[in-house]
Amino acid sequence: MRRLAPVLLALWVTGCSSSPAAPPPAVVDAVRGAASPGALQRLNEAVHARGGSPASVLALAADGDPHVRRASVYVAALWAEDDDDQRALEAFLADEDEAIRAMAAGALASLGHARGRAALDALRGSSTLMPWSDPPRTAGTFASTTLDALSRAGR
Amino acid sequence: MRRLVQAGCLLALTLAAGGTPAARATQLVVDDDGISVVVGLEFEGAGPEVTGRWLDAINAEWNQAPTGGPFTYCGRPVRFMVVAREVPSSGDLDPDYHLVVAEEVDLGKYFVSSVHSTPIPAGGTGRTGFWDAEASAATIAHEFGHVLGLPDEYLEQDANGNGVRDPGETTVPDLATYPDANESLMARHGGDVLPRHVETLLESLGVDDQVECVQDVLIRGIYTSQPRIGCNTERARVEMRISTQPAMRAVAGAGTIRTEWRPINRCEDSQFAGYRVAADSPNTVILRGERTPGSATLVTLETSELGEATLLDGRVYGRAPFLPPWLAALGGTTVTGTLGRFVVPAGAWQEGAVFRFENRTGAAAPGGDMLVFGSATVEICRPSSAGPFRGCA
Numbered sequence: 001m002r003r004l005a006p007v008l009l010a011l012w013v014t015g016c017s018s019s020p021a022a023p024p025p026a027v028v029d030a031v032r033g034a035a036s037p038g039a040l041q042r043l044n045e046a047v048h049a050r051g052g053s054p055a056s057v058l059a060l061a062a063d064g065d066p067h068v069r070r071a072s073v074y075v076a077a078l079w080a081e082d083d084d085d086q087r088a089l090e091a092f093l094a095d096e097d098e099a100i101r102a103m104a105a106g107a108l109a110s111l112g113h114a115r116g117r118a119a120l121d122a123l124r125g126s127s128t129l130m131p132w133s134d135p136p137r138t139a140g141t142f143a144s145t146t147l148d149a150l151s152r153a154g155r
Numbered sequence: 156m157r158r159l160v161q162a163g164c165l166l167a168l169t170l171a172a173g174g175t176p177a178a179r180a181t182q183l184v185v186d187d188d189g190i191s192v193v194v195g196l197e198f199e200g201a202g203p204e205v206t207g208r209w210l211d212a213i214n215a216e217w218n219q220a221p222t223g224g225p226f227t228y229c230g231r232p233v234r235f236m237v238v239a240r241e242v243p244s245s246g247d248l249d250p251d252y253h254l255v256v257a258e259e260v261d262l263g264k265y266f267v268s269s270v271h272s273t274p275i276p277a278g279g280t281g282r283t284g285f286w287d288a289e290a291s292a293a294t295i296a297h298e299f300g301h302v303l304g305l306p307d308e309y310l311e312q313d314a315n316g317n318g319v320r321d322p323g324e325t326t327v328p329d330l331a332t333y334p335d336a337n338e339s340l341m342a343r344h345g346g347d348v349l350p351r352h353v354e355t356l357l358e359s360l361g362v363d364d365q366v367e368c369v370q371d372v373l374i375r376g377i378y379t380s381q382p383r384i385g386c387n388t389e390r391a392r393v394e395m396r397i398s399t400q401p402a403m404r405a406v407a408g409a410g411t412i413r414t415e416w417r418p419i420n421r422c423e424d425s426q427f428a429g430y431r432v433a434a435d436s437p438n439t440v441i442l443r444g445e446r447t448p449g450s451a452t453l454v455t456l457e458t459s460e461l462g463e464a465t466l467l468d469g470r471v472y473g474r475a476p477f478l479p480p481w482l483a484a485l486g487g488t489t490v491t492g493t494l495g496r497f498v499v500p501a502g503a504w505q506e507g508a509v510f511r512f513e514n515r516t517g518a519a520a521p522g523g524d525m526l527v528f529g530s531a532t533v534e535i536c537r538p539s540s541a542g543p544f545r546g547c548a
Contacts, residue, residue, distance in 0.1 A: 035319045040269045044285040047266070048256060066322050078264050097322050103265045110263030129325045132267045135297055135344040136309060136326040146263050153262055 023052030023060075027075065031060050034071035040132040043071055047078050054085040058092075066097065070131045073100050077107035086111055093119045098128040102139040106146050112155070120147050180253050181303060183360040189225075189232035190366065192356065194302065197249060199242045201257035205288045210237055212292035213299045216340065216348050226353040229366055233353055253283040253302050260287045268294055270301035293345045300341050300348070303356050308333045308342035 022028070026049065030042040054076035061072040073092055080089055092104035093115060102123050108116025124147075126139035133142075184191040198206055217235040220226040226233040240252070248254055260266040270284035286298055309326045313319070320326075328336035328343060340346035 035317070037318075039319075040267055041271060041284070044256075044258070044267075044269050045282070048258060048285060067319065070322070074265065078260065078266060080264075099322065106263045106265050107261075110261045116263075127325070128322070129320065130265065130267075131320065132269075134267060134269070134307060135294070135340075135342070135346075137344060142265060150263055155262070 021052065021056055023056045024049070027052050027057060028060065031057065031071040031075060032063070032068055034067040035065070039067075039071070040134075043074060043132075047075055050079065052079075054079045055088045058088050061092075067131075069095075070097065070100055070103075073103045074131065077103045080107045080111060086113060090115065098123060098126045098139045099130050102126070102128075102130065102142050106142065109146065109150060117147065117150070180251055181360070183357070183362060183365065185362070185365040189234065190228055190357065190362065191234045191236050192303070192360065193236050193238060194299075195249075195252035196237050196239045196302070197242050197252035197254045198239060199254060199256045199282075200259070201241070201255075201286075201288065205257055206239055208292075209286070209295050210239060212295040213237060215292065216296035217299065219348075220350070221347070226348070226350060228353065228357055228362065231366070233357065255302075256282055256285045257288045258285050260289055262289065268298050270298050291344075293340065296348070297340050297344070300352065304359060305341050305352060305356070308336045308339050 023031075024046075026042075027046040030039070030046040033039055033042060057072050057076040057079070059072075061069040063069070073089075076085070077089060080086065086108060089104045089107055090113075092100050093108070095101050095104070101119055105116045105119035105123065109120055110116070120143040123139050123143035126143065128139045130137050130139055130142055180195050182193045182195075184193055201209070213235065218225050224232070238252075242248070242254070255270075258266060258268075266287045268284065268286040268290050271282075283302060284298060286295065290298075308329050310329045311320050312325050312327060313321075314324055315321065328339070330336050333339060333342065335349060335351075336342040338347055339349055339352070341352070
């Protein structure tokens with residue numbers, strides 16, 4: 001089921017909604033080059049530059065490559081801001097990769113969605129290492145510190 | 156007017172327009188007040204509040220040694236001073252500053268602050284890195300370490316050897332290279348700046364060219380030798396004064412050792428007789444230090460015993476076919492060899508430290524064996540971080 005998330009997303013992107021414009025080439029290159037040296041710097045450049053919709057970036061996750069999937073969720077989660085973005089990210093709350101679930105859940109929780117908080121709560125014990133984290137950080141640590149920070153902020 | 160923020164003492168400095176701050180991207184300044192590492196940071200998108208928080212984080216970690224005060228190098232205080240400014244409205248980047256982009260990240264979203272681990276390639280944006288405006292103090296201190304050039308001190312458990320962190324793969328502190336990595340901020344979130352970080356940075360900036368600091372050390376102990384073949388045993392008092400480089404990490408130089416050999420056991424049927432170097436004869440010792448990964452020091456003591464060496468009882472015991480030329484020629488000649496090798500872990504050079512080392516002195520015997528094996532337990536006497544030698548207590 002979890003493997004279906006990208007497929008369902010692709011269907012949603014292509015059939016259930018108007019097709020999002022393709023992200024800029026620099027974003028596509030950064031996401032598709034997620035397993036090559038310097039990936040994080042390129043991804044952060046892409047995040048900073050913006051220029052596309054989260055849905056358009058998440059469409060790249062249909063590629064199936066685990067690094068590309070992580071990278072697309074990383075960028076899309078940081079860009080997410082409205083209901084459409086939330087719906088696109090929700091497809092990844094059931095992903096088999098705990099790091100992807102954590103990134104999607106953190107963004108949803110940030111946007112005030114209860115499902116995001118619940119997903120983070122379920123990840124508290126995860127030992128999966130978050131992608132590119134430096135110093136290294138597990139999904140469990142990310143989930144716990146995020147929930148604590150949201151609580152402190154009264155959210 | 157140009158507003159600068161200085162992390163070292165948390166002062167907001169103001170320079171007249173056109174004034175040139177003393178900040179190359181990273182610069183070493185040595186003066187009577189000590190040693191300063193001045194780091195130019197140009198921030199894009201970071202307001203005063205974020206900038207102040209980041210500088211507080213850097214100051215709290217990098218200007219706070221475990222002893223409570225600043226780090227020291229060769230007895231001098233070391234201060235990390237950040238000269239910070241906003242990217243000018245013209246957008247022109249100053250190559251004398253590291254450029255850090257502040258990324259505003261909504262609470263809860265996952266963002267990884269980054270710093271280029273290699274020089275920014277030609278044609279790049281010139282950005283040194285991206286920092287989460289809300290990043291923890293520990294993360295900022297870690298990223299600042301990268302700005303200064305420090306590498307990560309953890310290893311990727313790259314199970315499939317593809318060179319990237321795959322889902323399911325993890326990391327471990329690189330204890331083989333950095334035995335103290337569990338305490339290091341470059342290995343884990345919340346770790347500390349360690350004295351070796353400061354020493355490494357200062358040395359990479361050429362501090363040894365600007366700071367003259369030689370420390371005298373006494374090594375003393377008892378050396379006992381056991382011939383590889385035969386049964387003579389000997390005991391010697393080892394007392395050696397050496398000069399070392401700052402922080403005693405790159406030990407090098409010549410010293411003097413005074414040995415006083417006393418045969419403590421001798422057997423008439425030994426294949427080889429012992430030899431004796433006259434008491435009080437100063438022997439030259441060449442001390443070579445090699446830094447190993449993780450900043451331990453491999454010390455090699457090479458001795459050239461110049462004293463009057465005489466055969467015990469004026470003759471050689473043993474059977475001629477095994478008599479090596481060097482032993483046959485004894486009598487006023489020089490015996491050379493490696494007195495010992497020992498590894499001194501980083502931070503272990505301190506008064507009262509005790510090391511045991513084994514030697515391979517003498518010449519090679521047929522078959523490649525060394526003739527004499529010995530060992531010694533020596534004490535390191537370090538009078539102070541600087542100043543004249545005072546000897547062991």
